[in-house]
Amino acid sequence: MSQVNDDLNEKALLKALLDGELPDAAGRFGPFGGQYVPETLMPAIERLTEGVYSLLPADNFKKKFTAQLKDWVGRPTALTHAPRLSEAWGADVWFKREDLAHTGAHKINNAIGQALLAQELGATRIVAETGAGQHGVASAAACARVGLPCVVYMGELDIQRQAPNVDRMNRLGANVVSVTSGDRTLRAAIDEAIRDWVSDPENTYYLLGSAVGPHPYPFLVRELQSVIGREAKKQLEAYSGLPDAVFACVGGGSNAIGLFHAFLAEDNVELIGVEAGGRSKKLGDHSATLNSGRPGVLHGAHSLLLYDDDGQIQETHSVSAGLDYPGVGPEHALLKLVKRVSYVTANDSEALDALGQCCALEGILPALETAHAIAGARRWASKNKSSRILIGLSGRGDKDMPILSQYPIGTQGSKEKTNATA
DSSP states (O other): OOHHHHHHHHHHHHHHHHTTOOSOTTSEETTEEOOOOOGGGHHHHHHHHHHHHHHTTOHHHHHHHHHHIIIIIOOSOOEEEOHHHHHHHTSEEEEEEGGGSGGGBTHHHHHHHHHHHHHHTTOSEEEEEESSSHHHHHHHHHHHHHTOOEEEEEEHHHHHHTHHHHHHHHHTTOEEEEEOSTTSSHHHHHHHHHHHHHHOTTTEEEEOOSSOSSTTHHHHHHHHHTHHHHHHHHHHHHHTOOOSEEEEEOSSOHHHHHHHGGGTTOTTSEEEEEEEEESOSSTTSOOOHHHHOEEEEETTEEEEEOBOTTOOBOOOOOSSGGGOOSOOOHHHHHHHHTTSEEEEEEEHHHHHHHHHHHHHHHSOOBOHHHHHHHHHHHHHHTTSTTOEEEEEEOBBGGGGHHHHTTSOOOOTTOHHHHHHHO
8 A cells, every 4th residue: 555545544544533433333443443252252242332332322321420420539630730840841741630539540430430331231240350450449449339249350460569459459348369370460360350251241240441352342441531631621721721742651541542532633732652661672571562562362352462473472561560461452553553642662760760750849659650651751841841741640659659669769850860861
């Protein structure tokens, strides 16, 4: 195909996305997405798809969901100016504070929405997966709220490095199951949750935590999380106008797609997703799927994945458990293809340093996942002085204290350090 035709195709795909025509009837975002699941799951997938398209736009469901977001989750979350970071970076920096939502992260928006959906669909139990633990906590809390039992699958390695969230899940009534197979992180947890779902698709609802998996999950999660971007856009317009750039960390991609979606049609707003660069660019040392991945099928969808020349999905690495995943949501893969969103990386050291600077200058302890977005924004600001930047502060860093305790508190926050790592 010629370059001209490629450009026309990209423009057509982006227009279809903006016009609400994607995902299409087959659940595909252009070449990505779809439903690659065992035949035994198709009746459950079809019921869920029908439920999503009938219930989400229904006035009664929207009223219930909005009420929970307002009275229980605590929305709208704050838009916070970061004056000392702004001074250090030479840019006007703002945070969308999902860390202030109930349970401490954006995950609760999706969890309570899907819990209400499961209740409407007649499910008698819920299974979920978690990496950093925030989706597990949110699922446990949402299930307690609606009165459904909850089983959370979590990789053995993530249980060790996210102990506070494991305790929170247990106290909220969830049964946390340690996954000792595979890479013992998020990918293995998703595998086990799907196996559970396959064993009882009639009564079990799978509360998937990110914008990944078979259709309708990427669409469903985006719709439930898009409240983040709608709020942020409205809040910014009330203060000082739209930003020049919007940053969010990307693992599976739910907080990023939730923040980006409201800005996709704004041509003058640059959108940047920041992946985990890990220890090095070597396969297995990072989780940068959009930067280094190739097309393939994982967990029910066709997207970009990290695999070797033999087609074997590779273990990944990130200092942040929530970004430690070898795939990414199909809508992000499309947004990369059509060049509407730029995807960059921040390595472990950059993320830790950005976290330290945010703590020292703003009195905010962000999640390690969020710290990657802050690191990416800082680098961009060094080349775009006097710009206005919005950063999705996807979660708070309390959960990461067992990890952070392994690193000494350094001199993060100085202008010299900022310039050196930008």
